[in-house]
Amino acid sequence: MNQFKLHAVIIFFFNLTFLVGQKGFVSNLENRDPASTNHRGIPCATPDPTVEQIIESKAEVDLWLSQNSSRDREQVIIYVIWHAIHASDNTGNISDSRIEGQIEAMNVAYSNNNTNISFVLDSINRVENDAWFTGWSPDAEELDGAGMQALHYDPAHYLNIYSVQLWEPGGGGFVTYGYTYSPHTNNYPESHYRQGFTIDHKVVYGGSSYSSSTAPHEAGHYLGLYHTFQTDCAAPDDAVDDTPRNDSEYVQTCNTQDTCPSDPGNDPVENYMNYSDDWCQTVFTPGQTDRMHAIIDIYHPSLLENQAFYPLLAVDGYSFLNDTDGDNRFNPGDTTRVKIVLANEWGGDAVNVSLTLETDDPRVTILDNYISFNDSPLGDITIPPGEISSTVFDWFLITADADAVPGNIQCTVTMTAGTDEYPYQEQETINLDLTLSQFGFPLDGIVVKSSPIVADLDSDGVKEIYFGSDNEALHGYNSFGEEIDGFPFQSTDRVRSSPAVGDVDNDGQMEIVFGNSSGKLYIVNHDGTQQLAYNILGFIEASPALVDMDGDQDLEIVFTTTTTSGGQLYAIHHNG
The missing domain is CATH 2.60.40.10 (Immunoglobulins)
Structure with missing residues (x-):
């Protein structure tokens, strides 16, 4: 987990203590995978809008888009107050690291899709209340209403997230991963205490049933998104044009499918607002991003007042x-x-x-x-x-x-x-x-099966590197990995003969001597010009030796050849 610097202020509110401190936004997002492998077998309980509400909301958003078509989608900073409601036996009292990890996972989902919407964990409020922990739901008893009314903090500027127990394996009753009171569907003002969303503590990051898509999904509802299967294969679907329709009876899969064949596009199984498995949910579409920014401006305008202090x-x-x-x-x-x-x-x-x-x-x-x-x-x-x-x-x-x-x-x-x-x-x-490597090295794209030789052929006080290659060339490089003028010297075949260096013609300048696999022995000057190409039968793949055999003060060239039946030993003067 990245390190945070916490700016702390204590606020007493409804006899509960909030530790309020804006934290630095979590970094290294590219290093965290937003998806896990859990199967979503429990639905979202966000109240469904009516068809009329969807039509009305789409018209409202379309009007906003027509008036803001050239406007940049400004960065929206959403500060989060996390209310960790837990039982007296400490069940549900999730750790700071799990909450921080969940905020980071939400930012992965939203930043990977270029939404320009970011979540910053401002504070964690821990509340012990057995009745709220196990009975929290939008049912007739409205325990969530009582809890939200007591705990909420400035919903106009902060996203209030409540973690409770919404389901227990084999427990029956109200069962969901999470739910949200949506801005348009529930028609609450931005300062209403029900603004925010609720999530089961077990599906929070690091939990026993961690569902990586649940928090981004519920945040999508908070920002005005509907399910992609909202009205199945009929209009007005989810009020977004670039999310294909899909049938709600066939949503718990990541398989490619088209459950609305009369409409364009396959089912958006990879979309966060679907019910497919977590591992394939990675997408918010550009149309969904536009809708979220419109809903923020219309229903959550105070979020636009939030400043980035870090x-x-x-x-x-x-x-x-x-x-x-x-x-x-x-x-x-x-x-x-x-x-x-x-x-x-x-x-x-x-x-x-x-x-x-x-x-x-x-x-x-x-x-x-x-x-x-x-x-x-x-x-x-x-x-x-x-x-x-x-x-x-x-x-x-x-x-x-x-x-x-x-x-x-x-x-x-x-x-x-x-x-x-x-x-x-x-x-x-x-x-x-x-590293042992020098600047410009290693060299790529050259097949080398001979030993290099290091020598100062141009007498500039700095040694060069010369070597043959299977690319049918003798290469020369300086110590910065730059090829020397005049090189590579092009041969007629691969060069596996390690080069030798010496003044073979006694002119005061060093020459390079090497052979190739077509039976040619070359003498090359320091500037890459050819002095001699001597032809014999066989392969010359061993390094030549330069030695004054006859005492005439110049160097003779001694080399061997290889043929299918054996080989020969040669000794020649520099002029062949």
Whole structure:
């Protein structure tokens, strides 16, 4: 679970204590799977609208859309008050981590579908009440009405979620995973105490019957969505044009099916507002997103007043700078700066940003573990939502032991931001790559079955790398992984002969000597030009030897060939 910084205020209300504190929006959403494998065998108990209400609501939303067609769907921040109602034996007193995980799962569902709607857990209210815990339902006794009236907190600005026991295996009676009093169907004003939704404690994240789709489903009702099978195969269905109709008798499946064959499209089994299994429910359509934004503006306008007091910071990337050998790779024995790029993915402006770096890995030592985004040469750096930024010269400084084994170095980056009134802190794990590779390496797309040779052929004081390949070429690269001018030298066959280097013509310049599998021996100058191509029968796949055999002060070339019946040993001068 990500770390949160809690800003605490105590509010006494109806003799109950609320711990109110806005928390940073949960990060790393891409790392959490919103779906599980539970089977939805228990229905939603949200009251059904009449056909007339659906028609009226669709007309209302269509009018809003016609008047706001070019308007961006503004970010909507929904603060959540979670009322964990439990029995005196503590059944239902679900943990903070389960509630936080459920809010995160809701954000996965809504962010993955680009709804621009986000949920922020503001506070958790724990209430011990046996009667409410087991009897809470929208039945004649209206125990939920009594509970909601006593517990609700500012429904115009907050989504109140109530977790209770709505069903017990084999218990009978009122049985549901959750239910909502919908804005248009129940015609409650936005400040009414029934605004919000109820969910069974067992289906909350981490519970014995966790249903990942239930909370996003009920939140969809809260924001004005109907079931995709609302009127089966008849109009007006769910008042959304891009959700195909489906028959309510055949909704508990993830199989591809078309239960309304006279209408376009297969059943939307992947939609959160269906009853299919959790694992396949991953979709809110663009039409549903438009409808939710319209309903928010019409029925929950005060939600648009909510401000983001916290950013959502995440490490967008890192790079090595000013390392010991200047190749921007972190090698054993190197000392290097680590530049961090931060992203503010959501929420408010990130101000007063600072970073600290920690690791328990003995292979590295952190020499400077602090970065401040304030007091830079550009002034104090603020990161607006949706933007990325980094510091100019203030970077971490680390060093690796010379005998360190290459591999990932797991580090923790602690990100702090905000003000005294709204402090923010987040931690993220990053893996720094400690490698033997140099910049530009490894090379891809080349089949190499010969040994390379390292030599300074162009006499610039820096050695190059030369090797043959099955791509029928001799390659030459500098230490940055860049191919040298004049290379690759194209051969007529694969080059499995490891090259040899020497001044074979005694001209003061080094040459490269190698053979190929068609029986050609090549002498190539440092600039990639050919000096000699000597033809014989057989394969030349061993490395030539360069030696002054006759004492004439130049090097002869000794090499072997391989044929189907044996091979030969050759010794030639550089001119063939």
